[in-house]
Amino acid sequence: MNQATKVAGGAAAAALMLALASGPSRAAAPAPPAEPLKATVSHWWTSGGESAAIRQFADAFNAAGGKWIDQAVAGADQSRASTINRIVGGNAPVAAQFNTSRQFRDIVDQGLLNNIDDVAARGNWNAILPQTIIDVIRIDGHYYAAPVDIHMPAWFFYSKKAFARAGIKEEPRTWEDFLATLDRLKAAGIIPLAFGGQVWQEKIVFDAVFAQVGGPELYLKVYRDRDLNAIRSPAFRNVLVNFRKLRAYIDPGSPGRNWNDATALVVSNRAGVQIMGDWAKGEFSAAGQVAGREFGCFPGFGPKAPYMVAGDAFVFPKTAKPHVVKAQKLLATVLTSPGPQAAFSARKGSIPIRPDVDTSQLDLCARMGIAIMQDRTRQLPNPEMLLEPDLNGALQDVLTNFWNRKQSPEQAQQAFAQAIQDNTW
Structure with missing residues (x-):
């Protein structure tokens, strides 16, 4: 039984006990199911292999209680420009793809992104992520992006x-x-x-x-x-x-x-x-x-x-709306979790950002990359x-x-x- 099933089972048992304690005449109607946390996700993964890969994240997010709303924009430059225009125009997506690079530094400096420090702390990112990635996504002591892969572009x-x-x-x-x-x-x-x-x-x-x-x-x-x-x-x-x-x-x-x-x-x-x-x-x-x-x-x-x-990461545009913040944190958690990481990398061609994943699905090139990454001098x-x-x-x-x-x-x-x-x- 997975954790979600345990939680659901516990909630059902508690509701049943409350109903029995209250007596038949006063039993409350079952609570309606929680509304899924909607997340509009902007990205540029549109080729056959890319689409199959990002579907792994979407399915995992939906299974965790979210509702992934896909907003693909073909072309990396066009997608990033669209994201920035939407942020400035007040119609920002819940999350948006950037490369693991200095591309989003300006919008961090302008205070246009939410940090995800608590997600990073729970995931122990300081210990498990390569320093080359931490140096890009942690700015002034705060984590502003959820890395989803490690690519080697050459x-x-x-x-x-x-x-x-x-x-x-x-x-x-x-x-x-x-x-x-x-x-x-x-x-x-x-x-x-x-x-x-x-x-x-x-x-x-x-x-x-x-x-x-x-x-x-x-x-x-x-x-x-x-x-x-x-x-x-x-x-x-x-x-x-x-x-x-x-x-x-x-x-x-x-x-x-x-x-x-x-x-x-x-x-x-x-x-x-x-x-x-x-x-x-x-x-x-x-x-x-x-x-x-x-x-x-x-x-x-x-x-x-x-x-x-190299690699890709998702950033989370600034908002104070509680349901959007919850969606952002759930999405950041799912994107960086071992299961979705393994499933995504197997289809995307990348290697996972973390070392504690099941590599049995990965091809020999990916396993070669994982082995090389253990040698920081390379x-x-x-x-x-x-x-x-x-x-x-x-x-x-x-x-x-x-x-x-x-x-x-x-x-x-x-x-x-x-x-x-x-x-x-």
């Missing part, structure tokens, strides 16, 4: 059939091996790199190259420390050069392609590799494919490759944890110009440094 996914057709028997162990692998796929008539030519996807691929080729020390000097000498260094130039080498391995249809359409190229064995976040596994899963059987995955090159940490904050949204956007613009135009690496270095200077206060 996984390398590959088609086992495509590798076999190209005669590739092993995963690449170095960056040079990786480029040689792409050459072999190209020679076999397979699209080497499934690529979506959108600004945010270009940035993800760049950051993957940066972490692997430049290394964590240079990465942190640039993104965390805003070190202009590091940006102007030969080592950073080498990162830019290797990033643009990948242009030789994409197909003509890549500009503007959605990420899940790029994943579909790997799923259908038309492309060999995609560099994308582990949310892509949801698309493989939706197609009935299994990690280690139809597709493979590796987070980088070598046993100590950096593991970039954890690397993703750029959005280190950069304000305006600066991150400015750097995206620099990189898309470098990727799509005939700029020299030196021009890109200068533009990168200028963006840092212009957007740092």
